[in-house]
Amino acid sequence: MATLIVTLSRIDASRDYDAPVAQGSGCRTETITMPADGGLTAAGEEIAELLADADCWVAIGDDPDVESADRRKIKADIPYTFGIQSGEKVAVKAA
Numbered sequence: 001m002a003t004l005i006v007t008l009s010r011i012d013a014s015r016d017y018d019a020p021v022a023q024g025s026g027c028r029t030e031t032i033t034m035p036a037d038g039g040l041t042a043a044g045e046e047i048a049e050l051l052a053d054a055d056c057w058v059a060i061g062d063d064p065d066v067e068s069a070d071r072r073k074i075k076a077d078i079p080y081t082f083g084i085q086s087g088e089k090v091a092v093k094a095a
Contacts, residue, residue: 002034002054004092008045008084035093037064048084052076055095060084064091 009027030040034056042048050058052074058064059071060082073095074080 002052002056002094004032004034004050004052004056004058004090006030006032006038006040006090007049007051008040008042009047009049010044011046032090032092035066035091037091038089041089042084042086044086045084048082048090050074050080050082050090051078052092056092057095059091061088064089066091066093 007027007029028040028045030038032038034054048060052058054076055073056076057066057071057073059066059068061070065071
């Protein structure tokens with residue numbers, strides 16, 4: 001079955017980077033078997049890295065809906081990084 005790996009992490013905005021870099025420690029990861037809503041809810045994390053093993057549709061939000069216009073299509077085997085806010089989670093379905 002197709003899966004999506006979701007990794008939530010904070011950023012280190014206290015350092016002088018061209019762009020903030022996600023912190024490696026303290027991250028949380030889950031693997032979602034498509035189609036499903038993730039069980040991992042952001043709690044202070046600002047970065048969501050998504051890596052799917054099949055093309056899929058994803059939605060991020062308080063109550064994400066992959067059937068809505070707020071979804072995004074992502075391609076398999078390419079890591080995508082999105083901003084996320086506390087209370088939000090990820091939903092996914094195969095494309």
